[in-house]
Amino acid sequence: MNDRFPDEEGHDDTGFDADALEEELRQAAAVLDPLPAGLLQTAMDAYALHDLDARIAELAFDSLVDAVPVRGVEDPPRMLTFRAGGVTVDVEFTAEGLLGQVLPPQSARIEVLGGPSVVRPLTADGMGRFTGDAPPAGPFALRLRTGGEVIVTEWLRA
Numbered sequence: 001m002n003d004r005f006p007d008e009e010g011h012d013d014t015g016f017d018a019d020a021l022e023e024e025l026r027q028a029a030a031v032l033d034p035l036p037a038g039l040l041q042t043a044m045d046a047y048a049l050h051d052l053d054a055r056i057a058e059l060a061f062d063s064l065v066d067a068v069p070v071r072g073v074e075d076p077p078r079m080l081t082f083r084a085g086g087v088t089v090d091v092e093f094t095a096e097g098l099l100g101q102v103l104p105p106q107s108a109r110i111e112v113l114g115g116p117s118v119v120r121p122l123t124a125d126g127m128g129r130f131t132g133d134a135p136p137a138g139p140f141a142l143r144l145r146t147g148g149e150v151i152v153t154e155w156l157r158a
Contacts, residue, residue, distance in 0.1 A: 033139040057082035102128035108146040
């Protein structure tokens with residue numbers, strides 16, 4: 001056995017126990033640099049929101065990054081386009097709320113996810129149009145349920 005690499009039990013030829021050291025380091029980190037409770041809760045909530053059958057809609061356009069500024073327009077709305085396969089979701093955020101459309105036009109249930117346990121349901125009509133009266137304030141994603149399909153957008157910061 002090579003004395004520099006531990007075996008399956010975590011021991012090397014010198015009797016050093018790597019597993020015991022790892023456990024001691026974990027305990028020290030928990031005492032000296034504990035994980036903030038809010039961060040732990042957010043991580044658990046994010047995992048609970050994970051949809052194994054969902055398709056991820058990738059961000060195709062973000063007006064904060066891709067748009068050309070227009071002179072004289074103050075506080076323009078933020079426009080986002082997400083794509084997942086043949087489905088496109090266009091969303092516009094303003095201070096008054098959000099509006100959007102699912103293409104090809106179809107009815108859908110849309111959930112605005114915004115952190116721990118914050119879900120605001122919206123409904124898209126037969127033309128795929130939806131509105132909400134409050135824009136997201138922090139990190140957010142959209143979960144769309146169209147028929148038997150679930151689509152989740154990337155998480156973005158408002």
